[in-house]
Amino acid sequence: MLRLRCCLLTQLLWPPSSASPTSHLSRLISAAAPAVFPNPSFAVEEYLVATCGLTPVQAFKASAKLSHLKSPSKPDAVLAFLADLGLSGADVAALVAKDPQFLCAKVDKTLAPVVLGLTGLGLSRSQIARLVSLSRGHFRSRSIVSNLHYCLRLFGSSEDLFRVLKCGAGLLSADIERVVKPNATFLRECGLSDCDIVKLCILQPWLLHSSMERIRAMVAHAEGIGVPRGCKMFRHALHAVARFSKEKIATKVEHLKKTFMWSDAEVGVVVSKFPSVLMRSNQMLESKSEFLISEVGLEPTYIAHRPAMLSYSLEGRLRPRHYAVKFLKENGLLDRGRDYYSAVMVMEKAFVEKYICPHKEVAPYLAEDYDAACRGEVPTRFKFT
Incomplete structure (x- = not known):
């Protein structure tokens, strides 16, 4: 039965060029497998260990969300679907451990149409398989196709997008029209290009699906440390203030003044030209100060107007x-x-x-x-x- 299901799914997801996906979908749904009657002896925990590869501890935890299952029919179909996509046993185990309810998804009404939609966006089977692992529960929502459509155009590269999704798949479930697009538009108004936005998202994966209030506060904070909108350092300033609170940045500024013997004006010049200095460790800054001032003989003012030196090893x-x-x-x-x-x-x-x-x-x-x-x-x- 599982082999038959895999065969049917293969025809459904990648039909011959002479047939439309819709006609295959209708024909295969009408030829569904015979009904499977509930099996009162079906043991979910044993199934998760023996068939899905979970550890006993993982299976015990996951089984609480699958207690309604009375037969392996639906999980078997999902596993056959995942195997056909090319997911390894380890990938499947990780997926089920994180999202046990994935095993309850309807292949014909949910998973297969999503794959068809993603294929239409130009994603390969291997990319879709990777997306299943990264997106987990979000893959069970058809909105993932429209979200991916917008995100792929913004990122310009599936690899960059996958790097963001690896840190969190919130972007796939966010409201594109009400949240993501307005955030991207506002960042563009601040002088960031799409390339800048993508680079910032790689470092701050939550950025585009965060609240507008949080992004506006971050922009105001960046301007507050002396980096105006539109300048080439603004992206770096946003990254710096996104990582630290105002109190921690104020503490770092004081440390910079003490370590390099800078005035308020000089440290302001440094931060405006090289905001990433706020993310450097105190130990690293102290060792560079000792070397540049004591050994090389540079004046603090000279360093302040050339802070790029602090970025080098x-x-x-x-x-x-x-x-x-x-x-x-x-x-x-x-x-x-x-x-x-x-x-x-x-x-x-x-x-x-x-x-x-x-x-x-x-x-x-x-x-x-x-x-x-x-x-x-x-x-x-x-x-x-």
Whole structure:
């Protein structure tokens, strides 16, 4: 019987090109399997363990939501449907453990039409199977097709959308017209492109299906820390304020002032140019302050107007480039007035071509020493006294 059900579902979901999905749906529904009479001896817990792969503990918990089942007929049909989509035994077990009532869904009236709709949106069988695992209970609602239609156009990529759904499938059940679209429109009015919105959603999966009041408060908070709407840093500011309360951000600002000896005006410049600094750990900020001020000799004001330096790795970029530049200056191979910031900001390939390669004859160990420094080692030749 299960093999027959799988065969029928395959014909239903992916009919020959010469037949319409509607005609196949009607024909297959009319050829439904014979009625199955209730089986008073049907043991739900045993079924969940033996057939669905749940652990005894999971089965005990899930069985409370399936106590009305009197036969395996409907769960068997759902399992055959899932197997035909390509879900593995582990995927099915995870799905049933999270959403036991999925086993009660009607294949012909709910699941099959959803799959047909998703196929019409261009999703492959493997993508639909993945969506079943990500969306769980939301897959049992036909609204998932219209929601996916809008979200796929907004995200432009099923992979980016799936990354968001992996953190929570609330977007699939949200009211598109009353919640999602107005939120997206408001964010566009704040100067964010669709690409910005998608990047923000990947970091804050709740964003588009949140309340408008929450989003407006987040925007106001971002403006409150000195990052105006429409600037290129606004997306980063929204991400920062979404993670922390006003109290925690105020505490971080005070720590920045103390660590880098910045004035209120200077820390305001830093946050406006590099709002992500609010998400950096205190330990990381302290180590960079110690290095840039005490070892490199930079003035706090200089750093405040070039806060992008704080985004780079101390061991992988700031320190080895300082060693290389200082070595070149000490040996007369580089103008002593050359700005450290200019050496830090260029891409790795450009740095090597500009600062390392031209000196390979007069400084044959420079490239080797620089590579070692990038690995966290400090060669003897790079140490100055």
